[in-house]
Amino acid sequence: MIFVHKGHGWVETMYGQIPFEYGDYIVIPRGTIYKIHFLTTQNRLLYIESFSPIEIPGRYRNQYGQMLEHAPFCERDFKLPKDLETHDEHGDFLVKIKKQGMIYPYVYATHPFDLVGWDGNHYPWAMSIFDFEPITGRVHLPPPIHQQFEAAGFVVCSFVPRLYDYHPKSIPAPYHHSNIDSDEILYYVDGDFMSRNNIQKGQLTLHPGGIPHGPHPGAIERSIGKTSTEELAVMIDPFKPMKITEVAMNMEVEDYYKSWLEAEIPVLA
Ligand SMILES: [Fe+2]
CATH class of the missing domain: 2.60.120.10 (Jelly Rolls)
Incomplete structure (x- = not known):
């Protein structure tokens, strides 16, 4: 998870783009290929890396997973990836994979952002500290x-x-x-x-x-x-x-x- 203290831009992922600004928490689950683009030069990020998923507290949700009304934020506050761009390209694409504290360079023969669509419940998302009530x-x-x-x-x-x-x-x-x-x-x-x-x-x-x-x-x-x-x-x-x-x-x-x-x-x- 990345907390944006200074700067704005967008996170490009295989699921689409997540624009970010000051105050955003960007949750990037393991296995997500991403690239951060800044529109600013003065940037400051707080990185929080976790071996387990970073999730919404269970006590804010009901048995169906919906946010309860006493929770300090709700589904409307979640920023999901959008504007999926498919890069159907061949070449040498460097992807850095972090595993157990080491970064391994992998060269892909196809662009890692070549998805035409996706479905499921494993994807990056963001929520602003300013939407915390x-x-x-x-x-x-x-x-x-x-x-x-x-x-x-x-x-x-x-x-x-x-x-x-x-x-x-x-x-x-x-x-x-x-x-x-x-x-x-x-x-x-x-x-x-x-x-x-x-x-x-x-x-x-x-x-x-x-x-x-x-x-x-x-x-x-x-x-x-x-x-x-x-x-x-x-x-x-x-x-x-x-x-x-x-x-x-x-x-x-x-x-x-x-x-x-x-x-x-x-x-x-
Ligand atoms: Fe304390």
């Missing part, structure tokens, strides 16, 4: 209300602009907590993230499961009396501990943890 309450509701996707090993949640809790004595910032079932990865897209200080757009934070965390110093007090938030963020909660790559280690903001010490709030660059 937030669920709000009188008192603080837990993270599953933000859930947009699920897979066997993780969930993906969307934090979108929304009204805050409307109980007269509510404190809109979340309480401090410890995730016992998952790590918590947040990708900051836009707006001011209400529970964190000094977080920049495009930054990722990782809060490992089992370790208590919560709003930055001052964030709770700051939230009192506020009625809404403009925050936009993607949260990925893996059920098994995150393994961090060397590349990621090299871009770590090393004193991030210190940003919870009231005396010492560093500016995260």
Whole structure:
């Protein structure tokens, strides 16, 4: 799945084209041959690769598979491939196949987009974060209300602009907590993230499961009396501990943890 933070264009696939823009989640199931075309030069994508299918949470659907009315999105929000173009061509067509972390170059003798039509239930599709209708309450509701996707090993949640809790004595910032079932990865897209200080757009934070965390110093007090938030963020909660790559280690903001010490709030660059 690709989350489009910056840029627009279209994904060309063997099933047709999916135009994409800022805020789209593009779900590309295994086996789909695709090519991304940008109409912009400043692009930023968040890639989420999964060994299991990335699906709509089962609790949003009825026994027939239809979206239930309390779900935060519906069938109308799904963007399906359209305008299938058939390329009936012979030549050398390089297709890069990713398998178990390795990329294998395959040269096809016929154009991979030579389908004249298709049928079935395995195809790429997209849905915008902006079509996610937030669920709000009188008192603080837990993270599953933000859930947009699920897979066997993780969930993906969307934090979108929304009204805050409307109980007269509510404190809109979340309480401090410890995730016992998952790590918590947040990708900051836009707006001011209400529970964190000094977080920049495009930054990722990782809060490992089992370790208590919560709003930055001052964030709770700051939230009192506020009625809404403009925050936009993607949260990925893996059920098994995150393994961090060397590349990621090299871009770590090393004193991030210190940003919870009231005396010492560093500016995260
Ligand atoms: Fe959390």
